[in-house]
Amino acid sequence: MFLRHCTLAAVLAVVLAGCQTAAQAPNTASGKPEVTIRATTAAIKARLLSLALDKRFNVTKDTEYLLQVEKPSENFGAALLLGSKYDGIPAERIVFTFAPIGDTTRVVAAGMFVTNPGSAFERITPVNGGEGAVRTQQTLDELKISMETPAPAASVAAARKPAKPAT
Numbered sequence: 315m316f317l318r319h320c321t322l323a324a325v326l327a328v329v330l331a332g333c334q335t336a337a338q339a340p341n342t343a344s345g346k347p348e349v350t351i352r353a354t355t356a357a358i359k360a361r362l363l364s365l366a367l368d369k370r371f372n373v374t375k376d377t378e379y380l381l382q383v384e385k386p387s388e389n390f391g392a393a394l395l396l397g398s399k400y401d402g403i404p405a406e407r408i409v410f411t412f413a414p415i416g417d418t419t420r421v422v423a424a425g426m427f428v429t430n431p432g433s434a435f436e437r438i439t440p441v442n443g444g445e446g447a448v449r450t451q452q453t454l455d456e457l458k459i460s461m462e463t464p465a466p467a468a469s470v471a472a473a474r475k476p477a478k479p480a481t
Contacts, residue, residue: 340447346422346425347422347450348420348421350420351419351457351461352418353418353461353462354419355412358421359376359412362457363383365457371383371385372384378412380409380410380412381409382407382408384428384431386405386406387403387427405427408424408450421454424442425450426439426440427439427441
């Protein structure tokens with residue numbers, strides 16, 4: 315009975331995987347989601363950290379040139395195919411690498427599923443294409459626009475102008 319359920323699950327996974335369209339990796343120098351932003355690494359990391367926390371990711375590593383965030387995967391297919399006896403739910407991990415270049419910073423994101431996260435038996439499955447990579451690239455593009463778009467002059471002037479007392 316157990317073997318029959320496992321076989322059925324495997325066949326279902328193969329059928330569902332066959333229905334998906336294979337999305338290409340981003341057309342970037344690294345082949346991963348990336349963007350170059352006219353801002354400091356610290357400013358970019360602060361914004362990425364806030365975005366990651368909004369999506370329920372936790373910071374698992376932070377160095378001068380790297381920010382790693384992860385959360386338990388909510389992807390049923392990933393749990394089915396990448397779960398283990400040790401930990402049935404793999405983690406979704408994104409590693410952001412920062413390369414300061416003059417007054418800009420190149421940000422490269424690497425997405426992956428991690429079986430047995432945080433253990434000596436971690437197994438990494440890179441995800442550099444597909445829907446997740448497309449969403450990560452869109453997020454990086456939106457981040458670039460928001461960080462490089464100057465604030466409107468009228469609102470900046472209004473913010474600096476002291477409020478007049480009501481008469």
